[in-house]
Amino acid sequence: MKRRRVPAPPAGLRPPPRRVPAALRTDADLRALQRWMLHALVRPLTPSDGLQPRWLDGRPMAEVAAEVIRPGGRISPFERLQIYSRSYWFRLIDCVHEDAPGLRALLGERRFDALVRAYLAAQPSRSFTLRNLCARLPAFLRAHPRWAGRHAAFAAAVADFEWAQTVAFDGEARPVLGAADIAGAAPTRLRLRLQPYVTLLTAAWPVDDYVLAVKQRDALRSAASHAVDGVASRAAARRVARPRRQRVYVAVHRLDNRLYYKRLEPAACRILSALAAGRTLAAAVAAGGPRVRPAQVQAWFAAWMGFGWFCARGKN
Amino acid sequence: MPANRFNGFTDYGIGLGLRVPHYRHILERKPVCAWFEIISENFMVDGGRPLEVLDRILEQYRVVQHGVSLYFGSADRPDRAHLRKLKALVRRTRTPWLSDHLCWGSVDGTYSHDLLPMPYTFSAARRTAGKIREVRDFLEVPICVENVSSYAEFNASEMAEWEFLAEVAEQADCGILLDVNNIYVSSENHGFDPLDYLRGVPLDRVGQIHVAGHTRFEHYILDTHDHPVPDPVWRLYDRAIRGAGVTATLLEWDDKIPSFDEVHAEALKADTYLAGARAADPR
Numbered sequence: 155m156k157r158r159r160v161p162a163p164p165a166g167l168r169p170p171p172r173r174v175p176a177a178l179r180t181d182a183d184l185r186a187l188q189r190w191m192l193h194a195l196v197r198p199l200t201p202s203d204g205l206q207p208r209w210l211d212g213r214p215m216a217e218v219a220a221e222v223i224r225p226g227g228r229i230s231p232f233e234r235l236q237i238y239s240r241s242y243w244f245r246l247i248d249c250v251h252e253d254a255p256g257l258r259a260l261l262g263e264r265r266f267d268a269l270v271r272a273y274l275a276a277q278p279s280r281s282f283t284l285r286n287l288c289a290r291l292p293a294f295l296r297a298h299p300r301w302a303g304r305h306a307a308f309a310a311a312v313a314d315f316e317w318a319q320t321v322a323f324d325g326e327a328r329p330v331l332g333a334a335d336i337a338g339a340a341p342t343r344l345r346l347r348l349q350p351y352v353t354l355l356t357a358a359w360p361v362d363d364y365v366l367a368v369k370q371r372d373a374l375r376s377a378a379s380h381a382v383d384g385v386a387s388r389a390a391a392r393r394v395a396r397p398r399r400q401r402v403y404v405a406v407h408r409l410d411n412r413l414y415y416k417r418l419e420p421a422a423c424r425i426l427s428a429l430a431a432g433r434t435l436a437a438a439v440a441a442g443g444p445r446v447r448p449a450q451v452q453a454w455f456a457a458w459m460g461f462g463w464f465c466a467r468g469k470n
Numbered sequence: 471m472p473a474n475r476f477n478g479f480t481d482y483g484i485g486l487g488l489r490v491p492h493y494r495h496i497l498e499r500k501p502v503c504a505w506f507e508i509i510s511e512n513f514m515v516d517g518g519r520p521l522e523v524l525d526r527i528l529e530q531y532r533v534v535q536h537g538v539s540l541y542f543g544s545a546d547r548p549d550r551a552h553l554r555k556l557k558a559l560v561r562r563t564r565t566p567w568l569s570d571h572l573c574w575g576s577v578d579g580t581y582s583h584d585l586l587p588m589p590y591t592f593s594a595a596r597r598t599a600g601k602i603r604e605v606r607d608f609l610e611v612p613i614c615v616e617n618v619s620s621y622a623e624f625n626a627s628e629m630a631e632w633e634f635l636a637e638v639a640e641q642a643d644c645g646i647l648l649d650v651n652n653i654y655v656s657s658e659n660h661g662f663d664p665l666d667y668l669r670g671v672p673l674d675r676v677g678q679i680h681v682a683g684h685t686r687f688e689h690y691i692l693d694t695h696d697h698p699v700p701d702p703v704w705r706l707y708d709r710a711i712r713g714a715g716v717t718a719t720l721l722e723w724d725d726k727i728p729s730f731d732e733v734h735a736e737a738l739k740a741d742t743y744l745a746g747a748r749a750a751d752p753r
Contacts, residue, residue: 166580178591178626185545187589187624188577195582224623227661228689234622237690242582279581282539282552283511326516351517411519 161210164196165277170210174222190222194235195242198275203243205236246274246287253288253320255372256312256365259394260305269301285324288317308396311357315365318353318406322413325351328465335466341436347467348430352407354423360402362415368394409461416461421446422454432467476612476645476677478566482532482718484740489723492730497526501730505532507720508563510570511539514555521562528563534678534718535565536647539581540605542615542638543574543588543598553608560611567677569614569647572598572635587620590627590634599641606644614645614677619655619684619693631656632670645677648714650706651699651722655684655691664706673714681707681740682722696725698736704743711747719744 163169170193171186178184197206209218216232223231250270251258258266273294279287292313299306327349336344348354355361371394403423405416418426421442428438439451458464473479485505488496495501506527513524527533537556540548560568573585588594606613617635629637639646648671657664681704683697699707699721711717721737 166578168578174626176626178589178624179593181545181593181597183626184589184591184594184597185577187626188545188574188586191586192577192580192582195584196580222624222626224625224627226623227659229621229659231622233689237621237692238584238586242584245583279583280579282549282576282581283514284583285515322518324515324518324520327518408518411522 163193164275166280167193167196167278172211187222191235191238194219195239196275196278197239198271199239199243203240205232205239243271243274246279246284247271249284249287250274250291254291254313254316256316256361256368257291257309259368259371260309260312260364260396261302262393265301265303269295272298272301285320288313288320292317305396308359308361311355311359311361312364314355315357315361315404315406318355319365319413321353322351322406322408325349327351327462330462331459331464331466333459339435341439342434344435345432345467346429346435346438346464348426349407349463349465352405352463354418354426354430355404355406356423357402357404358399360397360400362402362404362417364394364397366415405463407461407463419450419454421450425451425454426458426463429464474645474674474677476567476614476675477718478612480566480718481716482534482566484737484744485534485718485720486730486733486737487536487720487722487724488527488533489727491727492733493523495730497523500530501734503531503734505534505718507534507536510535510537510556510559510568513559513562514552524562533563533565534720535560535563535568536616537568537570538585539575539583540570541575542570542572542601542605543594544576545574545597546576546579548601548605548608553605557609560609565611567612567614567645568609569616569678571618572615572638573618585618587618587622587624588634589624590629590631592628592637595634595637595641599638599644602638602642602644606642612645612677613642614647615639615642616647616649616680617652617656619649619652619659619691621659621690623660630662630666630670632667636670636672639672639675644675646671646675647678647680648673648676648710648717649680649682650710651680651682651684651703652693654703654706655693658691665709668706668709668713673710676710676714676717678718678720679707679710679714680720680722681737694725695722699739704739707740708743708746711743712750715751716744716747 168189170190174187174190175183205215207215209215219231219235223234225231247270273291277290292310295302295310295313302309403418403420405418407414425438425442428441473481483504485507486503488506488508513520571585575582575584575586602613653664653667681699682695683699685692685694719740723733
């Protein structure tokens, strides 16, 4: 039988072994087995959510599975491996569904499902926690816009916003800088750092309004279904209308451990972005532009300090 | 042996897994519960609401950490950054012991987020035990390893699962979190007698026991934690505590989670069996 050329592995995975050793006597043998199995799990499922019928090199998967997995009872090695593969995919797909409700509402169930599977196939998890599973989704959408079709740019903006929410939910908070901490500091030397949990976003659509509308829809559905755990069923998802273009500047943050989205004036966003980039206070205020009035800047800083957005510049 | 060196010489009784749908009830009503088991990874974050909730729970309750990502059986070495985060959490919770699974789940830094079965070989047992010792020495807390439910065994295995568990526990000199539901699920999926499993495990190393429900399909059983504990699992629990003694017991209920009171009532069914074990061996 002619062997297929083995395709390049997904990001981060080393190539699988040609054969798993029959006896596992060394650490290298154990690693070979684990690489083989991980490759088997992360391969996309068939359209009917089954294990692929052929291995990467073209051999029948049933034959390959039987080389490694013990037969027994009423389930074959192929079916045993399939249990793990399905479990892997369903768990991760569910996780993205929970973390990206806005993207899901935008794309609709079928397109969203296809996107999630393509994303996970290309970018398997590189973190011990599922919390980080969607970290690379915005970049993936920008690199592969076809998965979002005509919504590509808006979808990437929504993905940015939803990842910013994850960061705001449980990102690091550093000791807050108060007015007394910076009193007397020269603006030409003073550098303020934004709290790691604050994300500044500029988008061509009001993504904050859109995601809020999706959340309100889901909350209504959840209440209607009397779901104890608050998770709405996938099946009944209704599209939320895509908003009209409107450039917005948003800070996604938290206050008293609750998530907030704060719309910013363009100049305010430029100032905060300059501070986040490490520029001095004087340079950041200048980045706001010549039309910004000192009283306005003062009011903005008073609000931002009230939110606790500034912290000392650390090693990072 | 209600208290031993594997559970920090504690006698915790019957606990529950701390789950999000119950947060409000627990924080507002402060129901009586002997202890909560937390999933370590849910709180290995840098800030925000998860840690606020945890701190409020810690003000009222005893907490034990249970992990799902140490992957003692992975060929990869332990990740120091991961361990540092875990150690910070250990200090925060003052968990008397810490448990994770006898499994692997990542390789070359890519994660399956699953509890994948080990090949039961002497080489893998040696490596896994070494990793458990390394983690325990770093975290400075007793460790219990939990047997997982499994759907596949490898041709390369050189012993039974319970022999592998015993081999690892002895070599690592660690405790065992005995999950009797997992024993039952695996026994059905692989066709062994669950009592053989119990007979093969060094019960003097058991520091904690898990009970849970599962879902039966036509040809296999899935460990779903979305049902009450079925009778065969309670019977296995009864046998386990008659051998191991009265041991800290936790009910896992992770999907289709009913009200707190319902979950707690299910967990407290363990009391009936614990009373029997106490009567049989009033140590």
